[in-house]
Amino acid sequence: MIKHIAHFAILIPDYDAALRFFTSIGFECLEDTQLEEGKRWVRVAPKGSQTEILLAKAATKNQLQTVGKQGGGRVWLFLETDDFEADYSLLKKAGVKFEEQPRTEAYGRVVVWNDPWGNRWDLIQRT
Numbered sequence: 001m002i003k004h005i006a007h008f009a010i011l012i013p014d015y016d017a018a019l020r021f022f023t024s025i026g027f028e029c030l031e032d033t034q035l036e037e038g039k040r041w042v043r044v045a046p047k048g049s050q051t052e053i054l055l056a057k058a059a060t061k062n063q064l065q066t067v068g069k070q071g072g073g074r075v076w077l078f079l080e081t082d083d084f085e086a087d088y089s090l091l092k093k094a095g096v097k098f099e100e101q102p103r104t105e106a107y108g109r110v111v112v113w114n115d116p117w118g119n120r121w122d123l124i125q126r127t
Helices: 015-024 061-066 084-093
Strands: 007-012 027-034 040-046 052-057 077-080 103-105 108-114 120-126
Touching (some): 015 052, 084 108, 084 120
Parallel strands (some): 007 052, 077 120
Antiparallel strands (some): 027 040, 040 052, 103 108, 108 120
């Protein structure tokens, strides 16, 4: 029986820069294992999260062109918080680019932001 999504991959251009970014926004480095040919198995996640992000270094021309575009221009990554203002401040301190001011929707408080590679994220606190 399938239990849950264990992890998904985000293409990044550099492991160390990605690790610095994700730890700056409160994620934990769960694993950083050297593999063959300069590859690494790097997993990060917010503390206590059941789903992890695998940081996958882009290696081919196609992968490099896809960095920051995996969502096809849509928000495709969603961070749920129980303290919107604190986490919004943390993201601001980390220097993320916000596309808008925080807003309140029927489903909760939300703001759209971009990671350093251009992936579009929501920070959301559900009502």
